[in-house]
Amino acid sequence: MDQKQLTLFIETAQLGSFQQAALKNLLSQRAVSKRLRALEDEVGTPLFDRQRNQVVLTPAGQHFLTRAQEILETMHAASTEAQRLGTHHAQRLAVGYFSPFDGALLRPALSRLTPHYALTIEEKGMEHLISDVLLGHLDCAVILHHLPLDGPLDQVNLASETIFQGHTTMGISAALAGEGPTLAPQLLTQLPVIYYISEPSTYLETGFRHSVAPVVDHLTIHRVPSFEQLQLLVGLGQGVSFYPEELLSAVVNPHAGIVYRRLAGIDTANETFQLIYRKDRHHPGVRALLRALRQPANGR
Structure with a gap:
């Protein structure tokens, strides 16, 4: 299969018609049908349910559509990068x-x-x-x-x-923060500590446990797969998280319902x-x- 074949498949799926896909690509309807039949033979399963006045994707075709779009996006990104590096x-x-x-x-x-x-x-x-x-x-x-x-x-x-170099601060839902300029370390035993990093890693967890070890000997801590999810969970009171205090303004949404305070009794100058x-x-x-x-x- 090649890029043109995948593009034709995606367009046909979106249009729901071999005839419309043929008109769009200046091809005969027979040529479109032949090319897509060859794609199905290569994949090894029917991708379209050919009905009287339209074509619809089979379950396998629905799955293949998602993958085909991802493949084309990857091919386009790779081509763009190669062209940029080749001319730059x-x-x-x-x-x-x-x-x-x-x-x-x-x-x-x-x-x-x-x-x-x-x-x-x-x-x-x-x-x-x-x-x-x-x-x-x-x-x-x-x-x-x-x-x-x-x-x-x-x-x-x-x-x-x-x-x-900076300080570590904690983020907590404004509804749970209470009064005072700092947070009590015991809070870490009442709510899970969550953190974001793009792939499975224990590095941040280990570092945070080490930093609070003098005052907290037990806490629940786990990773979430996106920063947006982290902020949503913290804002809703489903957990607390740790942040580099001096960089907050460059990244976080001030309207997320989160307040940021240092932990009492902890050396926070560890970023x-x-x-x-x-x-x-x-x-x-x-x-x-x-x-x-x-x-x-x-x-x-």
Whole structure:
């Protein structure tokens, strides 16, 4: 099967008619029917129920329609990226990040590099970012560094430079927050702690448990698959979450029904974002990114 065949299949499914698909593509109805029959033979099952005045998708056809649309979107994205890289003589720079907050840190810095570098940007879990930088799939990545947990990164051939330091704050539903400038640590035993990262990862969970261990010895904590879901659950009082306080304004919706307060009795000055890269690779784009991150527009 090829791109033209998949496009014809999608258009026929949307129009519900071989004749309409033929008119749209300047083909004969017989040619459309023949091409789609060949696609069904290749797939190995009927995709259309051919009725008297229309064609409708079979259950297999409904499933294949979703996959065909995904395949075409992927092909289009790959083609666009290849054309951009083929015509763009700038050097490639692949950058990774793990959350909306470090994404907000990167955005203005990367915008300064766009005219000079062909950028590839990927969101992944922290463990994935570290391994991809080590393997050379990424030139650099932003991580939240927990030194007591990770040990020195230079022991694994990674250099790191701090690009942001701040405080951890908690988000809780405004209906549950009560009075006072801080939250009692015992709250963490009453509501689940939830966090967002794009793929399964225990890195943030382990770091948070370590930070509250002096005052909380038992808590329920789990990951949710999207930041929007996290904010919805916190706003509805279904959990609490932790955030980099100084970056809230760049990311969160002020009307989500959430208030943000530090935990009482906890050292909250533990948000350290670092840019990591291979020590034995001297990519000029990484140095340019570090310079851009240090410019005042990033609010530090």
